[in-house]
Amino acid sequence: MKEDHGMNVFGGGLNYTGLMVDIQQLCKLYPYIDTGSIGNTVCGREIPYLRIGRGAKEIHFNGAFHANEWITTPMLIQFIKEYADAYSHGKLLYGVDARELYYQSSLWVVPMVNPDGVELILDKPPKGMEGRLMQWNGGSADFSGWKANIRGVDLNDQFPANWEMERDRRQVTNPGPRDYTGIAPETEQEAIAMVKFTRERDFSLVIAFHTQGEEIYWNYNGLEPAISERIAERLAEVSGYRAIKLTGSDAGYKDWFIQEFRRPGFTVELGSGSNPLPYLEFDQIYPKAAAIMVEALRT
Template sequence: MKILKLGSQGTDVMEIQSLLKKIGYNPGPIDGSYGPRTKEAVIAFQKDNDLDADGIIGPQTYKILDILLRGYDTYYIQPGDTLWKIAKNYYTTVNKIVTANPSINPYQLQIGQRIIVPYGIDVVDTDIDYTYEIMERDIEGLKARYPFIEVGSAGESVLGRKLYYIKLGKGLNQVFYNGVHHSLEWITAPLLMKFIENFLKSYANGKNIRGYDLEKIWNQSSIYIIPMVNPDGVDLVLNGLSKDNPYYEELITWNNGSTDFSQVWQANNRGVDLNHNYPAKWQESKDAEIAMGIVGPSPTRYGGPFPLSEPETEAVTQFVRDHDFRLVLAYHTQGEVIFWKFDNLQPPEAKKIGELFSKVSGYRLGEVYGIASYAGMKDWFIQEYRRPGYTIEAGKGKNPLPLSQFSKIYNDNEELLLIASVV
């Protein structure tokens, strides 16, 4: 881990600020800048946890913070323990502990027995720049809290990062949601991750969301979600170009000589726009990009040397082939619009379903023109399976969208994500 102190900057600082605020300390603005107020909050946290109160997040302080960031602790039953007593000490509930430990007998606790104790705070934060590392830890935290979910990898990125998927439900009706083909559009990852957490939290408590019976959905449908298709690109956008990146010099060249990827980079680590790399009128897309002057790797629009040239798109297509998806949702930003057509190959029901999505989200149905019409994920799905596929363009403004839009984006899309699993 990096040592964080006064003057430190970056996503590591931002996630610590968010956590401190969540557990009752005031670090000031959650802006990724380790200023005096953040230092004061760290000192207060250190004092409350019997640590050296120096305002520096070193190994000992981070060890405790990391457990809180993961959202759970490993606990060994002591003499006189009850689940109620443990829950009180961790500011959580007995139900959360039982959910995380399905084989536990609350009335026959064994001294020395190892259990998982979730904290009484959410795992997924939505007020921070959402990096791959944060997502990976959040997935671990959700799996610990809800061990009945399926977590796996559909493949790997250019740099070997796992393309994680999470499965909700056990029914025969399979649907597939994915986000972040484009790295500036990373806000779609916390959108999908927060949906996963809210779904699981309500399902485990026997509650509905917006009137939808989650137990019924769980039994009838299987929702597969890949929150981040392009983790390498997200790392470039949010963490910057690392000296140890094997494409370091090439990436600077492809980025027009700049080391700043934060406002322009949509591609993967080889300069390929993943949502132009699918075999659905790929040659038409290639002709259009050449007409635009794009003849090689670049921040956006370059569709690669051939269809499915990238491990990310190859993984997604294989993942689809390995399942029997009724429909797919590919999340992007921005425009508050839903695209539903491709080459007039979509089934007749696609428009009707799209209109339903439009109604619950407030997004309009639209049609794509020009280079954006080809070689996308939903285009390939429609072409291959003649089933409904949708590109959801969430939010409005210039990418990357600010986190201040997250609440509206989530509110607009929660019912759409629910209804897509049963429509």
């Protein structure tokens, strides 16, 4: 059995249009990959998911909750491509039998939770919203640091896990590029779609991929199962990242998943340095991300 370490990034492009091209091509190349939509964004874009695997154990990965962390999307797409290729050809996927993974687990991936925000950074503001977005952005037409959705709400502060505490901690009272929690949890279509999608499935483990710090957050207010720390240590071992017991953070997707389901949930901060991370660093960051994903599938 051969080892698969292919690093030819599968990409029709980095933006939403490129993502949809990638999904179409992946499903054509590998017909056993399922795809669909978990809902629509404020601008009407579908939020796609992909599923690979037929095992009873359901696992979920997502990326690009924050617009300027768009590099997490091609990371996830590349992993699905490598996984599918390894399964099709009987190869190892980072030292693990891909066919064994395929029949043990079902992996559900939402590669771009925040398409409108990603498009704002990588393309241009939606027609008719230019003035409002520039105002929210402090008068600047440079949206490269924008984290929020197109309504200026931070989607990873939108979940009903001590949302009021996060709002008070942030002390951001108006829409903007980052840290505005909105007027209540689950006001934004993208967050609502993620809650509905998660409740419809039976995920045993979830990972939300972000970018900054090479850290793995695994806990939430003591509500996580005991195994979460051990899994985090394994993810840290294969990647070289640090497993961190985080405090002073609420209302995130990982927080809400742990609170509601009492199952292992993780936030993985890929890479370090400036945000957005330069795409030139993809080849350096990706193998560590892939090792984390394979290890998560093995749990």
